[in-house]
Amino acid sequence: MATKAQSLAHTRWLCKYHIVFTPKYRRKAIFNQYRESIGEILSRLCEYKGVNIIEGHLMIDHVHMLVTIPPKISVSSFMGYLKGKSALMIFDKHPNLKYKYGNRHFGAEGYYISTVGLNEATIKKYITEQEIHDKMSDKISIKEYEDPFKGGK
Numbered sequence: 001m002a003t004k005a006q007s008l009a010h011t012r013w014l015c016k017y018h019i020v021f022t023p024k025y026r027r028k029a030i031f032n033q034y035r036e037s038i039g040e041i042l043s044r045l046c047e048y049k050g051v052n053i054i055e056g057h058l059m060i061d062h063v064h065m066l067v068t069i070p071p072k073i074s075v076s077s078f079m080g081y082l083k084g085k086s087a088l089m090i091f092d093k094h095p096n097l098k099y100k101y102g103n104r105h106f107g108a109e110g111y112y113i114s115t116v117g118l119n120e121a122t123i124k125k126y127i128t129e130q131e132i133h134d135k136m137s138d139k140i141s142i143k144e145y146e147d148p149f150k151g152g153k
Contacts, residue, residue: 006068006070008070008071008072011071013070013071014068015068015069015070015071015115016054016066016067016068016115016116016117016120017066017067017068017069017075017113017114017115017116018064018065018066018112018113018114018115018116018123018127019063019064019065019066019067019079019111019112019113020062020063020064020065020111020112020113021062021063021079021083021107021108021110021111021112022061022062022063022107022108023061023062023106023107023108024106024107024108027061028060028061034090034094034097035058037090037093037094038058038063038086038090039056039058041086041089041090041093042056042063042065042082042086043056045081045082045085045086045089046067046082049069049070049073049078049081050070050073051067051068051069051070051073051078052067052068053065053066053067054066054067054068054120054124055123055124055127055128056127057127057128057130057131059130059131059134064127064130065127066116066120066123066124066127075113079111079113083106083107083111086106086107087106087107090106091106
């Protein structure tokens with residue numbers, strides 16, 4: 001758990017980030033057999049770089065992670081590494097995905113990232129409850145539409 005400061009040679013640090021990224025065209029690709037292997041791939045890549053995953057959740061169409069990234073690695077270089085290498089590893093493990101995504105492009109361009117200060121518990125709760133919240137909002141957001149050809153008066 002990354003609740004206390006860690007250290008490098010001459011540095012004490014506690015750099016926590018909330019990261020969200022999506023598959024290309026926000027396709028609902030992270031499900032069933034892919035979900036577990038994508039989670040393992042992301043965990044392994046983070047471990048290689050010395051990044052600690054505090055909390056993570058794979059949704060059907062996006063990934064939430066709460067991580068600590070050492071200050072010797074820039075956030076943008078880590079995200080380039082994570083998205084690039086994970087795409088290669090996903091396509092190596094699941095070659096049938098190349099017909100959906102073509103040319104080894106799994107992730108969409110860009111990502112969301114925010115620094116996490118002392119509100120780590122709030123972010124952890126948000127990540128763990130996000131899937132439940134999305135399911136509930138899908139059930140609630142069923143709207144009855146008026147026929148546009150009848151005239152609304």
